[in-house]
Amino acid sequence: MEQSTLVDIIEEQTKRALWEVKNVIDCVPDDLWDKRYCDMPCWKHIYHMLHSLDLWYINPRDTNFRESSIHEADLNNLDVVSSKSLSREEISDYFSDVKNKILSYISELEDEKLLEYPVGCEYCKFTLILAQFRHLHTHMGMIMGFIIDDKNLWPRVLGLEMPFPEKGYSKYL
Numbered sequence: 086m087e088q089s090t091l092v093d094i095i096e097e098q099t100k101r102a103l104w105e106v107k108n109v110i111d112c113v114p115d116d117l118w119d120k121r122y123c124d125m126p127c128w129k130h131i132y133h134m135l136h137s138l139d140l141w142y143i144n145p146r147d148t149n150f151r152e153s154s155i156h157e158a159d160l161n162n163l164d165v166v167s168s169k170s171l172s173r174e175e176i177s178d179y180f181s182d183v184k185n186k187i188l189s190y191i192s193e194l195e196d197e198k199l200l201e202y203p204v205g206c207e208y209c210k211f212t213l214i215l216a217q218f219r220h221l222h223t224h225m226g227m228i229m230g231f232i233i234d235d236k237n238l239w240p241r242v243l244g245l246e247m248p249f250p251e252k253g254y255s256k257y258l
Contacts, residue, residue, distance in 0.1 A: 091196045095214060099191060101243045102221060103184050106134070109225055110176060112232055112240040112256050118173065122231055125163050128171050130231075134224035135176070136161035139183045142217045143190050144203035153179050 087093040110131055119126045140150065155175050159165040171179075199211040208216070229240050239258045243249065 091199060091211075092191065092194050095194070096188075096191045098218070099187060099214075101245075101249075102218065103187070104249060105225065105240075105242050106221070107180060107184075108242075108256050109228055109232075109240045110173075110180060112238065113228070114232070114236055117231060117235055119170065120231075120235070122227070123163070124166070126170070127228065127231055128173075128176060129160075129163065129167065130224060130228055131176055132171055132179070133161050133163050134221060134228070135179055135183050137220050137224075138187065138217055139179075141213060141220070142187050143213065144206050145213070146205040146207075147203065148205065153182065155179060 086097050088097075113127055113131070117127050119128065121127075122130060136153075136156070139153070144150070155171060155178075157167070157169055160167050160169060160171075194210070199214075200209050202209050203213070206213070233239055241250070241254070241256055241258050
């Protein structure tokens with residue numbers, strides 16, 4: 086793992102976090118996809134988590150931010166019941182878009198820019214990134230808990246040292 090710059094560390098940890106997000110999404114059994122937790126279906130907890138990454142990792146005040154084609158008002162809000170339902174394919178496609186957007190952003194980032202404020206935003210870039218790690222892993226823990234409690238299966242995580250698994254790995258520990 087490259088650790089010569091802060092951006093190197095952020096990039097590595099972001100790639101690990103995104104791998105874990107994809108794995109946890111893949112671990113949700115079909116019979117839990119629409120199951121309600123705190124009055125919201127599991128898929129909505131996942132969408133909320135991804136939407137926050139999409140909006141908040143880079144600049145939540147970006148006037149050019151464009152919602153995904155699957156988005157509708159309050160679809161990301163865990164306090165509002167939605168009439169729309171998202172499929173695995175829609176979530177998977179959205180995850181890929183968010184992942185690519187974030188990795189592209191990181192590839193342009195430099196240590197000297199981490200304390201800069203994005204246009205129109207009251208938070209510096211480093212604060213936004215760290216806040217999303219906190220938010221992401223709060224929701225990852227909840228979703229993992231749904232799977233563990235309902236199925237007694239523990240989704241695989243990478244930790245700091247485990248290499249990225251190759252094809253054919255078990256998505257559970």
